[in-house]
Every structure is written in C-alpha cells, then in structure tokens.
Amino acid sequence: MKIAISSTGNLPDSMVDVNFGRCAWFVIYDTDNRSVEYIPNPFRDQLENSGISAVHFLEQKGITKLVSGDFGIKVKPLIDSLRIQLIVIRDMKYNVNQIIELLNH
Amino acid sequence: MSPRLKSPRKVIDPPAIKGFRPVGDPLAGKSAESVVIMLEEYEALRLCDYEGLSQLQASQQMGISRPTATRIYASALRKIARAFVEGRSIAIQGGTVYFDSDWYHCASCCCYFNNPEKDKLLEGCPLCGSSNVERFEAEQVVKMGGH
Numbered sequence: 001m002k003i004a005i006s007s008t009g010n011l012p013d014s015m016v017d018v019n020f021g022r023c024a025w026f027v028i029y030d031t032d033n034r035s036v037e038y039i040p041n042p043f044r045d046q047l048e049n050s051g052i053s054a055v056h057f058l059e060q061k062g063i064t065k066l067v068s069g070d071f072g073i074k075v076k077p078l079i080d081s082l083r084i085q086l087i088v089i090r091d092m093k094y095n096v097n098q099i100i101e102l103l104n105h
Numbered sequence: 106m107s108p109r110l111k112s113p114r115k116v117i118d119p120p121a122i123k124g125f126r127p128v129g130d131p132l133a134g135k136s137a138e139s140v141v142i143m144l145e146e147y148e149a150l151r152l153c154d155y156e157g158l159s160q161l162q163a164s165q166q167m168g169i170s171r172p173t174a175t176r177i178y179a180s181a182l183r184k185i186a187r188a189f190v191e192g193r194s195i196a197i198q199g200g201t202v203y204f205d206s207d208w209y210h211c212a213s214c215c216c217y218f219n220n221p222e223k224d225k226l227l228e229g230c231p232l233c234g235s236s237n238v239e240r241f242e243a244e245q246v247v248k249m250g251g252h
Contacts, residue, residue, distance in 0.1 A: 065231060067232070077202070077203050077204050079221075080119075080204035080219075080221060081119050081204055083221040084221060085218060085219060085220070085221050085231060086218060086219050087216055087217070087218045087231055087232050088216060088217040088218065089214075089215070089216045089217075089232075090215065090216075090217065091215060099232070102214060102232050102233045103232060105232075105233050105234030105235075
C-alpha cells in the first residue's frame with residue numbers, strides 16, 4: 001500500500017506541508033517494502049487546479065492514502081470518487097519521519 | 106440570460122466500473138459513439154431499482170426534489186434503452202454531483218480521516234492504529250470544508 005505525504009522539504013525531518021496542492025514535495029511511502037520516495041511537486045507553480053493535477057498524478061502512482069494538513073474544496077469530491085483515504089492533520093507538529101513511524105504502528 | 110444553475114446531487118455509492126461494452130460485433134461497440142450516463146443518473150437508477158426505494162425516498166437521499174429525481178431517473182432509462190437497442194457502449198461519467206463520506210477523529214494522534222470504502226468496517230485510526238476514534242459531526246465538517 002502506498003501513502004503520499006505532503007512535505008515542505010526532501011529530508012526525513014521536514015515538516016508536513018499544510019497545503020496539499022501547492023506543497024513543495026510529495027513523499028511516497030510504500031508500506032510493503034518500506035521504501036520512501038521524494039518527488040518534487042510538479043504543480044506547485046500552476047496558477048489553478050494544482051490540487052486536481054496532483055491527485056491525478058498521485059493516483060497514477062497507485063496511492064491509496066493521502067496525508068496532508070488541508071485539502072481544497074475542489075479536490076475533496078475527486079479524492080472521494082477515486083476512493084483514496086484522506087488523513088488530515090490540523091496541528092502541524094509532525095515531521096515526515098514521525099508520520100512514517102506512526103504509519104508503521 | 107444564463108440558465109439557472111443545477112443543484113449538486115449527492116452520490117452515496119459511486120460505481121466501481123466506468124461503463125459497459127456490447128457483446129457480439131466487436132466493431133460496433135468501439136466505432137459507434139457511446140452513450141454517456143451521468144453519475145447522478147447511475148445513482149438514481151441504483152436507488153430506485155437496485156435498492157428498491159420510491160422516487161421520493163431516492164430524491165431525499167440525493168438531496169434534490171422529487172420531480173428532479175424522476176427526470177434524472179427517466180433520462181437514465183432512456184439512455185440505457187438507447188444503448189441496448191442501438192448496440193452502443195455505455196460510459197458512466199460526469200454530472201453535477203458531490204460525493205459523501207463520513208469523517209472520523211482520532212483522539213490519540215489528533216488527526217481527521219474519512220472512510221472511502223463504505224462497505225468495509227473501520228479498523229482504528231489509519232495513522233497511528235489507535236482504536237480511540239469517533240464519528241465527526243456534520244456541522245463541524247462544514248467548518249472544516251470552508252477553506
């Protein structure tokens with residue numbers, strides 16, 4: 001199972017990004033082989049619909065769960081229709097490593 | 106004057122498949138233009154004929170008026186009949202819809218999450234695995250959605 005985390009940087013101690021569509025990096029964590037992949041967000045500077053483009057991009061990578069601080073109003077129905085689970089963390093106290101540790105529960 | 110906007114229809118269970126293709130003449134299905142059934146028409150058909158609800162009950166489930174539900178349902182039947190008779194493929198896509206999913210709150214890691222697989226039961230928090238989770242009230246979700 002692959003899980004995408006929106007991140008502010010490409011390091012394990014980078015904090016989770018509050019924004020989903022315009023986050024700096026996507027961290028893709030594979031729970032099967034415990035691999036971590038850092039991908040720069042290609043839609044970061046897109047003028048509009050960056051969230052929608054990001055969801056399609058991540059869906060093609062086989063993501064089933066998304067961890068982020070907040071999601072825009074346009075992406076929510078799309079994520080629901082693709083049956084991707086959303087995990088929203090409101091207070092930004094976790095970094096990428098802590099999230100991965102939590103996911104390994 | 107621009108036409109009045111369509112009110113969005115609630116779809117509780119989106120289809121698992123994207124459409125149907127006719128059997129027999131392999132070219133007929135591909136070359137002929139396919140009939141596009143919108144998601145709200147699929148939902149109306151599912152509620153009325155699969156779940157066996159009345160059109161009034163179906164309209165309440167979808168958050169629309171009874172005449173609108175009847176119109177959507179009739180349109181779904183017409184499109185399916187056309188696809189069957191003319192041997193066209195059916196694509197299920199588009200429409201003025203929104204999807205509904207329940208929100209949950211985990212008390213141990215303070216995260217919020219939803220459950221996209223409605224038929225599956227929730228096995229604790231997806232993030233920390235704690236079973237200390239509870240349903241989130243609808244009014245709070247509205248506030249959450251107001252970005």
